Amino acid sequence: MDHIRNVVIIGSGCAGHTAALYTARANLKPLILEGHEPGGQLSLTTLVENFPGFPEGIQGPELIENMRKQAGRFGAQYQLGHVDRVDLSERPFVLHVGRETIHTRTLIIASGASARWLGLPSEQALIGHGVSSCATCDGFFFSGKEIAVVGGGDSAMEEALFLTRFATKVTLIHRREEFRASKIMLDRARHNEKIQFLTSTVVEDVYDPAKAEVTGLKLRNTSTKKVWDFPASAMFLGIGHIPNARMFEGQLDTDADGYLVTKNNVLTRVPGVYACGDVQDRRYRQAITAAGTGCMAALEAERFLEE
Ligand code: NAP
Numbered sequence: 001m002d003h004i005r006n007v008v009i010i011g012s013g014c015a016g017h018t019a020a021l022y023t024a025r026a027n028l029k030p031l032i033l034e035g036h037e038p039g040g041q042l043s044l045t046t047l048v049e050n051f052p053g054f055p056e057g058i059q060g061p062e063l064i065e066n067m068r069k070q071a072g073r074f075g076a077q078y079q080l081g082h083v084d085r086v087d088l089s090e091r092p093f094v095l096h097v098g099r100e101t102i103h104t105r106t107l108i109i110a111s112g113a114s115a116r117w118l119g120l121p122s123e124q125a126l127i128g129h130g131v132s133s134c135a136t137c138d139g140f141f142f143s144g145k146e147i148a149v150v151g152g153g154d155s156a157m158e159e160a161l162f163l164t165r166f167a168t169k170v171t172l173i174h175r176r177e178e179f180r181a182s183k184i185m186l187d188r189a190r191h192n193e194k195i196q197f198l199t200s201t202v203v204e205d206v207y208d209p210a211k212a213e214v215t216g217l218k219l220r221n222t223s224t225k226k227v228w229d230f231p232a233s234a235m236f237l238g239i240g241h242i243p244n245a246r247m248f249e250g251q252l253d254t255d256a257d258g259y260l261v262t263k264n265n266v267l268t269r270v271p272g273v274y275a276c277g278d279v280q281d282r283r284y285r286q287a288i289t290a291a292g293t294g295c296m297a298a299l300e301a302e303r304f305l306e307e
Helices: 014-025 039-042 061-073 121-125 136-144 154-163 182-192 287-306
Strands: 004-010 030-034 077-079 085-087 092-096 101-107 112-114 146-152 170-172 196-198 202-209 216-221 229-233 234-237 239-244 272-274
Touching: 004 014, 004 092, 004 287, 014 039, 014 061, 039 061, 039 112, 077 239, 101 287, 112 196, 112 229, 121 202, 136 146, 136 154, 136 234, 154 170, 154 182, 170 202, 182 196, 196 239, 272 287
Parallel strands: 004 030, 004 101, 030 077, 101 272, 146 170, 146 234, 170 196
Antiparallel strands: 085 092, 092 101, 112 239, 202 216, 216 229
C-alpha cells in the first residue's frame, strides 16, 4: 500500500474548508477532494451578509477563496476530482477517484447538498441574477419588489414567508392543488396578506437572460393549459435539496431523504468517519453552521487519530 493519509475531506464548501483549516493546523496534512461543485453552494451566491466578521458583507466566491487560502497556508492539499466509490469496511478506508486509489485513516464527508432546480436553460443562466435557491442569502436584494417562489413543501412556505419581509408581493407557484407542506406552515402562508397562491401552475421560462436579470416568468396552468406572462423581479426555488450522499449507500445510515444520519452532529456509525455541513443538516443549512460542524468533524478526527 502506498501512502496512507491521516485525513481525507470530501467536498470544498464551507464545511470542508473549515475541517481542512483545523486538521491542517493540527499538522495532519489533510487532502481535500473538491468534487463536482468546488466551493459548494456559497460559490453560487453573490453577497453574503450573514457570515460574522464581514461588516460590509462579502461575495460568496471570495469568502470561499479566502477559506481555501487560509487552509492552504497551513498545508492543506487540494485536489480536483470526484470520488466514484468508497470502501469503509476496510481500514485504512479506501477511496476511488478516477484511476487513483486513496487510503486514509479518517474520512470527513462534507459533500454538501445540491439545490434542486427546475432545469430550464433560462433559469440556469439567471442563477445569481434574480434566480436563487436561498431566500436567507438573497432575499434582501429584492426589497420593494415582486417575487415568485416555486414549490409546495415546507421550504417553499418558509422562503415565501421570509421573503415577505422584503417584497411588496410574493407569489407562490405550485404544480399541484395539494400541498406537501405541513398544515401549520401552509396556514401561516395563507394568512399572510402579502402572499398569493398560484396552484396547478408550472414555470415554462424565465425572462430575461439577455438582460442578465429576472423581469418575469412564462407560466402555464396544468389543467386549463392557459399560458401567460407573469411579472416578477426574482424567482426563488423551494423544491428541495438533494444531499450528495449516494456513494455511501449501504455503508452509512441515511434518512428517508438521503441525508447522512449523525450523532453529536458529526459522528457516523463508522468510527473515524465524520459528516458535516449540508450532507447531514437538513434543518439550518447556513454557511456558519456548516463551518461549525466542519470544525467539530476536524476535532473528532484529531481525537480519533490520537487514540
Ligand atoms: P419537499 O417536502 O420534498 O417539497 C418539495 C416541493 O417541491 C413539493 O411540493 C414538490 O411538488 C415541489 N417540486 C419538486 N420538484 C419540482 C419540480 N421539478 N417542479 C415543480 N415543483 C417541484 O421539500 P422541502 O420543502 O425542501 O422539505 C424537505 C423536508 O424538510 C421536509 O421534510 C420538510 O418538512 C422539512 N422542512 C421543514 C421546515 C420547517 O418545519 N420549518 C422547513 C423546511 C423544510 P409535489 O408536491 O408536486 O411533489
